[in-house]
Amino acid sequence: xxxxxxxxxxxxxQNRTTMVCGLxxxxxxxxxxPAVSAADTAAGSKSSEATPLAPTSRGLPSPGEIQPQVVAxxxxxxxxxxxxxDESTIASQAADAILLRRLSLDLLGRLPGTKQxxxxxxxxxxxxxxxxxxxxxxxxxxxxxxxxxxxxTIVARxxxxxxxxxxxxxxSYFITALEENRPWNEIARDLITASGDTLEDGRTLLIASQGxxxxxxxxEISRIFTGIQIQCAQCHNHPTDRWTREQFxxxxxxxxxVAVRPNMTSERRSLMVSVNDSRFTPPAxxxxxxxxxxxxxxxxxxxxxxxxxxxxxxxFITEQAIPIxxxxxxxxxxxxxxxxxxxxxxxxxxxxxxxxxxxxxxGFYDSVDDIGPDRECxxxxxxxxxxxxxxxxxxxxxxxxxxxxxxxxxxxxSVSRGDTEPYAGLVRSVAQPLRxxxxxxxxxDVLQTDPxxxxxxxxxxxxxxxPAMLRVGFSEQFGFDPSSDRDEVGSGVRETLALLNGNAxxxxxxxxRPPLSTILQQQNAPVKIVDKLYLHTLCRxxxxxxxxxxxRYLHDSPDGIPAATxxxxxxxxxxxxxxTRR
Amino acid sequence: MLSASxxxxxxxxxxxxxxxxxxxxxxxxxxxxxGRACILLWMQGAPSQFETFDPKPGKDTGGETKxxxxxxxxxxxxxxxxxxxxxxxxxxVIRSMTSKEGSHPRAQQLLHTGYLPGGGVRYPAxxxxxxxxxxxxxxxxxxxxxxxxVRGSPKxxxxxxxxxxxxxxxxxxxxxxxxxPVGEERYVRRLELLDRLQTSFAKQGGASEVExxxxxxxxxxxMIRSPEMEAFALSKETQAMRDRYGDGGFANxxxxxxxxxxxxVPFVEVQLxxxxxxxxNFSRTQxxxxxxxxxxxxxxDDLQERGxxxxxxxxxxxxxxxxxKINPRAGRDHFPNAFSVAMAxxxxxxxxxxxxxxxxxxxxxxxxxxxxxxxxxxxxxxxINPEIENFAAGRPIKLANSGKVxxxxxx
Numbered sequence: 003x004x005x006x007x008x009x010x011x012x013x014x015x016q017n018r019t020t021m022v023c024g025l026x027x028x029x030x031x032x033x034x035x036p037a038v039s040a041a042d043t044a045a046g047s048k049s050s051e052a053t054p055l056a057p058t059s060r061g062l063p064s065p066g067e068i069q070p071q072v073v074a075x076x077x078x079x080x081x082x083x084x085x086x087x088d089e090s091t092i093a094s095q096a097a098d099a100i101l102l103r104r105l106s107l108d109l110l111g112r113l114p115g116t117k118q119x120x121x122x123x124x125x126x127x128x129x130x131x132x133x134x135x136x137x138x139x140x141x142x143x144x145x146x147x148x149x150x151x152x153x154x155t156i157v158a159r160x161x162x163x164x165x166x167x168x169x170x171x172x173x174s175y176f177i178t179a180l181e182e183n184r185p186w187n188e189i190a191r192d193l194i195t196a197s198g199d200t201l202e203d204g205r206t207l208l209i210a211s212q213g214x215x216x217x218x219x220x221x222e223i224s225r226i227f228t229g230i231q232i233q234c235a236q237c238h239n240h241p242t243d244r245w246t247r248e249q250f251x252x253x254x255x256x257x258x259x260v261a262v263r264p265n266m267t268s269e270r271r272s273l274m275v276s277v278n279d280s281r282f283t284p285p286a287x288x289x290x291x292x293x294x295x296x297x298x299x300x301x302x303x304x305x306x307x308x309x310x311x312x313x314x315x316x317x318f319i320t321e322q323a324i325p326i327x328x329x330x331x332x333x334x335x336x337x338x339x340x341x342x343x344x345x346x347x348x349x350x351x352x353x354x355x356x357x358x359x360x361x362x363x364x365g366f367y368d369s370v371d372d373i374g375p376d377r378e379c380x381x382x383x384x385x386x387x388x389x390x391x392x393x394x395x396x397x398x399x400x401x402x403x404x405x406x407x408x409x410x411x412x413x414x415x416s417v418s419r420g421d422t423e424p425y426a427g428l429v430r431s432v433a434q435p436l437r438x439x440x441x442x443x444x445x446x447d448v449l450q451t452d453p454x455x456x457x458x459x460x461x462x463x464x465x466x467x468x469p470a471m472l473r474v475g476f477s478e479q480f481g482f483d484p485s486s487d488r489d490e491v492g493s494g495v496r497e498t499l500a501l502l503n504g505n506a507x508x509x510x511x512x513x514x515r516p517p518l519s520t521i522l523q524q525q526n527a528p529v530k531i532v533d534k535l536y537l538h539t540l541c542r543x544x545x546x547x548x549x550x551x552x553x554r555y556l557h558d559s560p561d562g563i564p565a566a567t568x569x570x571x572x573x574x575x576x577x578x579x580x581x582t583r584r
Numbered sequence: 585m586l587s588a589s590x591x592x593x594x595x596x597x598x599x600x601x602x603x604x605x606x607x608x609x610x611x612x613x614x615x616x617x618x619g620r621a622c623i624l625l626w627m628q629g630a631p632s633q634f635e636t637f638d639p640k641p642g643k644d645t646g647g648e649t650k651x652x653x654x655x656x657x658x659x660x661x662x663x664x665x666x667x668x669x670x671x672x673x674x675x676x677v678i679r680s681m682t683s684k685e686g687s688h689p690r691a692q693q694l695l696h697t698g699y700l701p702g703g704g705v706r707y708p709a710x711x712x713x714x715x716x717x718x719x720x721x722x723x724x725x726x727x728x729x730x731x732x733x734v735r736g737s738p739k740x741x742x743x744x745x746x747x748x749x750x751x752x753x754x755x756x757x758x759x760x761x762x763x764x765p766v767g768e769e770r771y772v773r774r775l776e777l778l779d780r781l782q783t784s785f786a787k788q789g790g791a792s793e794v795e796x797x798x799x800x801x802x803x804x805x806x807m808i809r810s811p812e813m814e815a816f817a818l819s820k821e822t823q824a825m826r827d828r829y830g831d832g833g834f835a836n837x838x839x840x841x842x843x844x845x846x847x848x849v850p851f852v853e854v855q856l857x858x859x860x861x862x863x864x865n866f867s868r869t870q871x872x873x874x875x876x877x878x879x880x881x882x883x884x885d886d887l888q889e890r891g892x893x894x895x896x897x898x899x900x901x902x903x904x905x906x907x908x909k910i911n912p913r914a915g916r917d918h919f920p921n922a923f924s925v926a927m928a929x930x931x932x933x934x935x936x937x938x939x940x941x942x943x944x945x946x947x948x949x950x951x952x953x954x955x956x957x958x959x960x961x962x963x964x965x966x967x968i969n970p971e972i973e974n975f976a977a978g979r980p981i982k983l984a985n986s987g988k989v990x991x992x993x994x995x
Binding site: 415433498499500508511552561570572573574577 | 686689693706736745759760762763764765770773781782783784785789790793801804805808978
């Protein structure tokens with residue numbers, strides 16, 4: 003039985019050329035597999051150096067052509083051409099205040115300050131948006147924001163729940179990596195080839211999250227870094243995709259020597275991602291797999307108790323393989339080179355598609371982690387171009403973010419997530435729900451309190467010491483998997499209750515405490531209070547209707563202006579807009 | 585149950601056409617009207633079967649634990665559960681549960697969802713499945729309530745946040761954040777202002793966001809202002825009734841479970857942590873059994889007196905069992921090879937034992953039951969067809985992971 007892939011009813015018109023495009027892409031990447039050269043087999047792999055690549059037969063742009071604004075303009079143009087849209091359908095740019103808030107939330111995971119908003123709106127500088135972007139790219143919050151994003155992404159699919167305490171260790175690693183502008187292919191390599199203690203080395207989080215099980219680790223690495231979900235082929239040939247069971251297990255065969263075991267002393271407990279290159283494997287106890295094995299075997303479906311078929315490690319996308327008996331460092335090192343490098347276009351495409359989807363609101367594919375040659379791409383030529391440019395930049399993460407937010411598409415007035423506009427997400431910004439870390443920081447900023455206190459109150463309890471763990475706990479309770487379809491993400495009653503009636507509401511929405519006390523001291527007139535509160539909470543001024551309604555409420559309230567101000571503050575905090583990136 | 589408007593995605597989806605077996609099960613409205621419910625008593629840490637439902641007195645593996653006769657000739661429980669033993673005629677104990685999973689978090693997932701974690705699927709907890717199919721859409725109470733604070737307990741997964749449990753840590757107090765922060769009239773004024781001030785955003789790029797927010801606020805507010813919330817108030821019970829259940833968090837949880845089921849909540853989970861007795865197994869398990877013996881017995885009696893037992897399934901279990909071998913610290917370690925679960929009510933034939941372990945308890949000697957089989961049996965008891973498939977992550981997911989109903993449970 004074939005299962006229909008497309009889930010999104012708002013999908014753009016069926017792109018019948020997509021299958022052809024898919025085949026073309028696949029055959030083009032088959033055609034461009036480089037022979038395994040002497041350089042590849044040398045101990046120090048050169049391909050990891052972050053130098054822009056010379057144009058190849060795939061038409062990569064030269065370094066001079068990859069200025070973010072230049073590429074962004076090209077993307078806008080190509081998209082319109084590819085989708086058959088003319089100039090008349092270009093939506094207007096979002097209002098200044100909205101755009102600033104959007105950029106601040108997207109790049110930094112934080113709300114802009116009131117003064118920052120006022121200055122930005124008032125400025126007549128034609129380049130103010132680009133300047134704001136440049137400043138944000140180099141703010142420490144940039145790295146922090148994306149560390150949270152990737153922590154959520156990795157941890158969301160964990161099969162080993164005990165990794166949660168080590169998520170902050172990963173965050174530290176990732177922050178450093180971004181601060182040092184580490185290229186994306188090197189970050190991928192770090193996570194693929196990691197070993198060590200989860201408390202000491204944040205690079206181990208991905209492998210530890212999968213309990214070191216080769217099939218699970220392989221699945222996750224493919225899902226996260228190529229966007230291709232090959233694990234459906236684990237037990238049988240994939241029902242709709244081209245991947246076979248053999249291909250899945252050949253890929254898993256890169257990872258059998260790795261295992262994860264608990265590492266407990268009297269003082270602390272952690273997990274150890276270890277490598278076993280010896281031929282000795284102690285017998286397994288129950289389901290526990292604490293030590294790696296030299297090779298991977300694909301189980302015999304007719305005879306599950308038997309050892310199964312010995313699998314030679316082979317990468318299903320480029321068909322590159324290595325011999326049985328290869329030590330782990332070379333195994334995973336090679337794997338990382340092939341997967342996270344120019345011979346695998348899906349590596350660049352996966353991140354481009356994912357970040358585009360995150361920033362603009364919808365991606366080139368329906369999903370961010372279920373793409374590949376058997377999926378429909380809404381604008382394959384544009385994606386290819388942007389992916390090639392990203393590759394040329396040396397897989398520069400900041401470059402990619404900057405380029406995307408420099409497009410006209412990103413900067414348009416957003417539409418609601420429920421909107422059925424066909425190209426929303428490609429030429430039009432789409433509203434996004436805030437991730438839990440972003441919501442936590444937004445609430446803490448607006449309530450002028452400590453995020454740790456909010457996190458604890460919200461359900462981060464019981465996760466152990468420290469604000470970082472409270473945050474992880476809060477994310478576990480209230481967060482969502484960043485890879486999931488945003489259309490299906492929604493908050494529940496529990497989260498709503500916590501925000502409506504929780505401690506934050508109870509104690510911090512108080513006319514005698516900042517921020518309300520400050521506002522009330524500075525302003526007397528209700529209309530000024532309203533403006534100030536809107537700026538403070540929603541980072542914009544109210545429109546005429548809102549101003550009228552809110553001002554009247556303050557005037558007419560039987561409880562007096564300070565109490566009415568508390569009411570208005572509560573209302574703005576509990577509004578959909580506060581929890582949305584529009 | 586919770587206001588329907590924005591939650592269309594929670595619709596039931598079955599990947600197959602109706603077969604003969606489907607027609608033996610009710611569905612939708614008809615199923616709900618049967619009014620069945622489930623109370624899950626979750627023993628976190630993995631309770632020792634030797635010190636509860638499968639004692640081995642006189643054997644080395646049995647340790648110091650003696651057995652006692654129950655109200656059923658030929659059936660013995662451990663001496664730690666005298667009150668439950670006195671009503672063994674109501675209980676069906678499965679002594680031959682078996683799995684391969686000895687890791688707490690993974691087994692917690694397995695015994696809550698019927699599936700091991702993995703495959704890119706977020707499997708829903710049993711309670712969420714039951715809430716989805718049995719909850720009354722007109723009720724303002726949640727369909728799944730969980731009393732306890734065990735971290736990592738699975739929730740609604742791919743069924744969506746609508747079917748997440750309402751979690752409570754203390755059964756003697758109302759659920760968190762259900763007290764209005766200001767007086768009711770002022771709260772109503774706030775809600776009106778919230779509604780009016782969302783109109784602009786709703787018209788300018790926030791239509792579905794505002795709609796969802798409005799629905800959630802309405803649902804949450806309806807719930808906390810509902811007279812049905814009284815179901816959470818243990819203070820409404822007489823002292824005599826409270827004394828029947830006894831003192832402590834677990835006792836309060838059991839009493840609350842009865843109240844909630846009575847008020848129409850189809851699934852309540854009451855958790856008790858502490859069973860992971862790697863050391864000092866005997867005294868600690870004794871102490872834990874003292875916390876559960878009286879409330880469990882009281883719960884069954886109470887349900888029966890109210891005529892609720894025949895449509896309420898009570899299920900007692902943990903992640904796995906504990907080793908026959910007693911370690912040097914007088915403890916028992918993890919043992920998924922053979923463990924016990926106990927069931928009562930809702931069609932379960934009491935006064936029996938299904939399956940058995942060997943004389944020393946070191947292995948199963950008869951009728952192994954997989955976790956998936958247990959799930960099939962539970963769904964069967966609740967009138968839900970275990971063969972039903974949900975659709976998630978691009979493929980069909982069976983409710984009971986292809987388990988087979990253990991027919992002996994129903995006699």
